[in-house]
Amino acid sequence: MSALITRNPWRPLAVVSALVFLYAAVLPKLLHDWWVDENYSHGLLIPFVIGFILWTERDKLLQIPKKPSMLWGGVAILLALVALWTGVAGAELFMQRISLVLMLAGVVVYFWGARLLRLVAVPLSLLVLAIPIPVIVFNKIAFPLQLFASRCAVSMMRLFDIPVLRQGNVIEFMPLNSLETKKLEVVEACSGIRSLMTLMTIAVVFAYFSYPRASSGTGGSLDGSRKIRLFNSLRSWGFWRSVTIVLSAVPIAILTNAFRVSGTGILARYYGLKVAEGFFHSFSGWVIYVAAFVLLFAFGWGLDRLRSLFSNVSRDEGAALEQSDSLLPSRVPTPHVAQSGGTELR
Numbered sequence: 294m295s296a297l298i299t300r301n302p303w304r305p306l307a308v309v310s311a312l313v314f315l316y317a318a319v320l321p322k323l324l325h326d327w328w329v330d331e332n333y334s335h336g337l338l339i340p341f342v343i344g345f346i347l348w349t350e351r352d353k354l355l356q357i358p359k360k361p362s363m364l365w366g367g368v369a370i371l372l373a374l375v376a377l378w379t380g381v382a383g384a385e386l387f388m389q390r391i392s393l394v395l396m397l398a399g400v401v402v403y404f405w406g407a408r409l410l411r412l413v414a415v416p417l418s419l420l421v422l423a424i425p426i427p428v429i430v431f432n433k434i435a436f437p438l439q440l441f442a443s444r445c446a447v448s449m450m451r452l453f454d455i456p457v458l459r460q461g462n463v464i465e466f467m468p469l470n471s472l473e474t475k476k477l478e479v480v481e482a483c484s485g486i487r488s489l490m491t492l493m494t495i496a497v498v499f500a501y502f503s504y505p506r507a508s509s510g511t512g513g514s515l516d517g518s519r520k521i522r523l524f525n526s527l528r529s530w531g532f533w534r535s536v537t538i539v540l541s542a543v544p545i546a547i548l549t550n551a552f553r554v555s556g557t558g559i560l561a562r563y564y565g566l567k568v569a570e571g572f573f574h575s576f577s578g579w580v581i582y583v584a585a586f587v588l589l590f591a592f593g594w595g596l597d598r599l600r601s602l603f604s605n606v607s608r609d610e611g612a613a614l615e616q617s618d619s620l621l622p623s624r625v626p627t628p629h630v631a632q633s634g635g636t637e638l639r
Contacts, residue, residue, distance in 0.1 A: 308400060315377065315396070319389045326425050332487045335494055336423035342498060343416040350412065357409050366403025373399055390424045415501045422494045431486070436462075438484040438547065442554040446479070449555035455562050469563050477558055477569055485550030489543065492585050496542035500535035503593060530600060538593050545588050553581045 327336035347354070373396035380388030394417055401410045425431075439462040447459045450466065458465040464477040557577065560568045567573070 308404075312396065312400075315374075316389075316393055318381075319377075319386075319393060322386060323390055323424070327423070330425060331482075332431075332490055333423060333425050335491045339419050339423040339494070343419055346416050346501070347413070354409065354412060357405070357412065360406035360408065361404050362402050362406055365407070366399050366401075369395055369399030369402060371399075385427070387424065387427045391421070394420055394424075415497065418497055419494060422490065422497065435481050435484040435486045438486055438489075438550070439479045439481065441547065442483065442485060442551045443479045445551035446477075446555040446558040450558050450562065453559055453562075455559065457558070464558055466558070466562060468561060468565050471565075475561075475566055477561060477566065479554055483550070483554055485547050488550055488582060488585060489546040491582070492542040492546045492589065493539065495586060496539045496589055499589065499593060500538040504535060505531045534593075534596055534600075537596065538589070541592050542589060545585050545592070549581050549585045549588070553577055 323336075327333055373392045376388050376392035376395060380386065380390075380392060397420075398410060398417060401413060426434075443459055443462045443464055446464060447457050450457045450464075455466060458474075462479040464479070465474050466477070467474050557569050557574070
């Protein structure tokens with residue numbers, strides 16, 4: 294790659310200039326949404342995380358054999374252009390931004406091949422997670438989460454013998470020393486979707502940097518065993534460990550947010566609605582974020598400990614089997630008997 298840039302410095306410059314020209318109206322809006330939308334404020338860190346990943350993996354990226362695919366890379370670039378045109382024509386920002394990810398993937402395949410695309414799949418996935426989803430889809434996810442959090446809060450408050458009534462995502466109860474009922478609304482910001490987006494991004498980064506690296510070399514036939522290597526990678530412990538960690542971010546984010554709403558309702562009963570707003574509300578959000586991160590890391594640590602436990606059990610069973618085999622009486626060779634003229638010779 295570096296040799297290519299040294300010999301033809303105009304090629305990467307031309308590619309970067311073309312991308313900047315195509316997405317000149319898309320990138321500033323994306324940066325603006327990262328800055329003003331708290332649900333996607335983690336997107337401000339994504340370029341730095343991607344840059345760090347590419348820098349740490351630079352040696353591996355340079356060692357990948359260059360096998361450009363003009364066909365599949367060209368198809369991906371064409372689809373990206375169609376998606377960009379469709380997004381601009383329909384004023385759909387999500388389509389325009391997704392076309393950027395598809396364009397980057399197409400450029401990688403076009404110039405370097407699909408093997409390099411596999412190595413940059415995680416940075417591209419992080420970029421996808423930082424793209425705000427359409428409002429319709431966002432509301433379809435956020436409102437059920439609001440209802441779930443409010444149901445959990447009501448159930449928890451009833452465990453403490455607190456009279457409570459729920460109407461949708463609005464909780465009615467009587468605070469202590471109050472003469473009238475108060476309403477506690479589980480708004481969109483308390484639905485948990487914000488922590489869900491952030492925690493899934495953290496889960497991808499955590500799964501990537503804690504991925505168990507194999508110590509096997511990269512030599513041998515690269516073409517003949519490509520399908521075998523891909524199949525083995527899908528069956529590997531590291532792959533399923535990463536998938537499990539990323540998927541675990543969903544229930545962790547939902548349950549911790551439900552716990553936060555439940556705690557807010559219980560405290561509001563005894564200390565008033567002031568605990569549901571202002572500094573305490575913001576502080577409890579940060580505490581839940583930290584708790585969710587700790588649970589995610591603890592889940593990954595538990596997976597590693599579980600695998601280590603099973604590995605030790607299998608190793609002990611193998612050693613015990615070897616020891617039992619060694620204690621068995623050895624076979625005594627049967628003496629050879631030869632007969633010659635009716636006389637036995639031993």
